[in-house]
Amino acid sequence: MKKTILLIDMNAFFASVEQASNPNLKGKPVIVCGEGRTVVVAASYEAKKLGVKNVMSLYEAKKICPSAIQVYSDPDKYIDTSFKIHEILLDFTDQVEVYSIDECFLDVTDSKLLFGDGIAIAKKIKQMIKKSLDLTCSIGIAENKLLAKLASEMQKPDGLVEIKPEDVPKVLENLPVEEFWGIGEHIKKRMNAIGIKTAKELGEADEELLRKHFGILGIVYRKMGQGRFESPVKTYYYSEKAKSMGHSCTFRADTKDLRIISSYIQLLSEKVGSRLRKAKMSGNTLSLCIRYSDFETFSKHKTLKNYIYSGFDIYSAANSIFESLLPLKKPVRLVGVSVSNLISREIQDFLFEDMMNKIKITEAMDKINLKYGEFTVKPGSSLIAEKFRNRSRSKTLNAFIKPKFAH
Amino acid sequence: MYTDISSSIKVGAVFDAAKITPRWFIWKNKKYDIKKITYKWKDKEGEAELIYFSVMAEEILFEICLNKKNMEWTLVRSFIE
Numbered sequence: 227m228k229k230t231i232l233l234i235d236m237n238a239f240f241a242s243v244e245q246a247s248n249p250n251l252k253g254k255p256v257i258v259c260g261e262g263r264t265v266v267v268a269a270s271y272e273a274k275k276l277g278v279k280n281v282m283s284l285y286e287a288k289k290i291c292p293s294a295i296q297v298y299s300d301p302d303k304y305i306d307t308s309f310k311i312h313e314i315l316l317d318f319t320d321q322v323e324v325y326s327i328d329e330c331f332l333d334v335t336d337s338k339l340l341f342g343d344g345i346a347i348a349k350k351i352k353q354m355i356k357k358s359l360d361l362t363c364s365i366g367i368a369e370n371k372l373l374a375k376l377a378s379e380m381q382k383p384d385g386l387v388e389i390k391p392e393d394v395p396k397v398l399e400n401l402p403v404e405e406f407w408g409i410g411e412h413i414k415k416r417m418n419a420i421g422i423k424t425a426k427e428l429g430e431a432d433e434e435l436l437r438k439h440f441g442i443l444g445i446v447y448r449k450m451g452q453g454r455f456e457s458p459v460k461t462y463y464y465s466e467k468a469k470s471m472g473h474s475c476t477f478r479a480d481t482k483d484l485r486i487i488s489s490y491i492q493l494l495s496e497k498v499g500s501r502l503r504k505a506k507m508s509g510n511t512l513s514l515c516i517r518y519s520d521f522e523t524f525s526k527h528k529t530l531k532n533y534i535y536s537g538f539d540i541y542s543a544a545n546s547i548f549e550s551l552l553p554l555k556k557p558v559r560l561v562g563v564s565v566s567n568l569i570s571r572e573i574q575d576f577l578f579e580d581m582m583n584k585i586k587i588t589e590a591m592d593k594i595n596l597k598y599g600e601f602t603v604k605p606g607s608s609l610i611a612e613k614f615r616n617r618s619r620s621k622t623l624n625a626f627i628k629p630k631f632a633h
Numbered sequence: 634m635y636t637d638i639s640s641s642i643k644v645g646a647v648f649d650a651a652k653i654t655p656r657w658f659i660w661k662n663k664k665y666d667i668k669k670i671t672y673k674w675k676d677k678e679g680e681a682e683l684i685y686f687s688v689m690a691e692e693i694l695f696e697i698c699l700n701k702k703n704m705e706w707t708l709v710r711s712f713i714e
Contacts (some may be wrong), residue, residue: 249694595656599678
C-alpha cells in the first residue's frame with residue numbers, strides 16, 4: 227500500500243514564536259540572536275523580505291535592515307512550543323518522528339480512515355497550530371520522507387504541497403541535486419564533476435560509477451534520484467540507544483583566557499557526567515571540540531583505559547586534550563565535550579575506597595542539583611566561567627541578576 | 634526592546650484545576666490589570682516547575698513567572714517599543 231507521509235516545517239520558528247508571544251513584534255522585522263553574540267539565529271519573514279538571512283552577522287543584518295528589532299533567543303520557550311506542536315500532531319497518529327525542533331515527519335497512512343486524506347489532515351493540523359499557538363507551518367505530502375521534505379520546501383510560508391506519485395518524474399526532471407535532503411555543497415560538487423547535475427541524471431546514472439565515487443551511498447543517491455526513499459517514520463515513543471552524550475557552549479565573548487576556557491570545560495564535563503549517571507551509562511572515548519573566533523573548528527578524541535562517568539574524570543581527560551593544543555592560536559568562541567562508546571554501568575562491589583568516596587560525592591551532588599537546580603553544587607573553578615558569563619553581558623541589562631548560582 | 638527586571642511581585646490569579654490565569658499584579662506599589670495573556674510556556678529548575686506568561690497590561694508587554702514549588706511570582710522582564 228502506498229504510504230502518506232507529511233513533513234511539518236514551522237515557518238521562521240524562533241522569530242515566529244517571539245512574534246506570537248509579543249503583539250508589538252507582529253508584522254515587524256525581527257531578528258533573534260544569542261545573548262552577547264553577533265550572529266542572526268533566526269529572522270522573521272518581514273526581515274527576510276528585506277534581505278536578512280539566518281547565520282548573517284548582526285552588523286550586516288542591521289545595515290540591511292536598520293528598523294529590525296533584535297530579540298535574544300529563549301530556548302525554553304521554543305522547546306515548550308515544540309512539545310505543544312507534538313501534542314497536536316499526536317492527535318492524528320503516534321508515528322511522529324521529531325526531525326528537529328521545528329520539523330516533524332508524520333505517517334498518516336493508517337489515520338486516513340478517521341481523519342480524511344493527506345490534504346485534509348494537513349489542513350486540520352495547520353488550523354490547530356494557528357489557533358492554539360498563532361504560528362504557521364509549511365506542510366509537504368508525499369509517499370516517502372524524501373519527497374515530503376522536498377514538497378514542504380516548495381511553498382513558504384504557510385505552504386501546503388503534495389507530490390503525487392504520477393508527478394514525481396516531472397518534479398525531479400530538472401531539480402538540481404543539491405535540493406535533495408542530505409546532499410550538501412561538497413557532494414553536489416562531486417556529482418557535478420562527473421556530469422550529474424539534476425535528480426533525473428542522478429536517477430539514471432550508472433550504478434558502478436556512483437559506487438566508485440560514493441561507495442554504498444552511491445546506490446542510495448541513485449534511488450533518491452528516482453524519488454525512492456525507504457526509511458520509515460519512527461514512532462514518537464521510539465528512543466534510540468544513545469551513542470554519545472555531549473554538551474557545548476558558545477561563550478558570550480571570544481576569549482584566550484585559559485582559566486575561563488578550562489572552567490567552561492569543567493562545567494560541561496559536569497553536565498555530561500550528570501547525564502551519563504542519570505542514564506546509568508559510562509563511556510571510554512572522550513572528545514573535545516574547540517571553535518575559534520574565525521569559526522575554524524578543531525576536534526580531537528581520546529580513548530581511555532577505563533570507562534568513566536564522573537565530571538572529574540571527564541574533565542581530566544578533556545583538559546589533557548585542551549592542554550595539548552596550547553598555546554592557543556586564536557581566541558575561542560565555543561567549547562564542546564562529549565563521551566562516546568557508551569555501555570551500561572553497574573557499580574561493582576570491589577571498588578577501592580577512594581573510588582567509592584568519589585561515587586558517593588557524585589551521587590550526593592546529583593541529588594542536590596536535581597532538587598534545587600542544575601549546578602547548585604559544583605566545582606569551585608566553574609565560578610570563573612560564571613563570572614565571565616555575567617561580566618560580558620550587554621550593558622542594556624538591568625544590574626539585578628537572578629541569583630541562580632549564588633549558593 | 635526587552636528590559637530584564639527579575640522582581641518579586643504580588644499576583645491575583647484564577648486557579649481552575651490545572652489551568653492558571655493571572656488577572657493582575659502589583660509592582661512597585663502599582664496595580665496592573667492584565668488585559669491579555671499572549672503566550673504561556675514551562676521550564677524546570679531542579680524540582681521546581683516554572684510557568685511563564687507573556688501578558689499585556691497598560692499597553693506594555695510583561696513576562697511574569699510562577700514557581701510552582703514555592704508559589705512565588707516574579708516579574709521577569711518587560712518590552713517597550
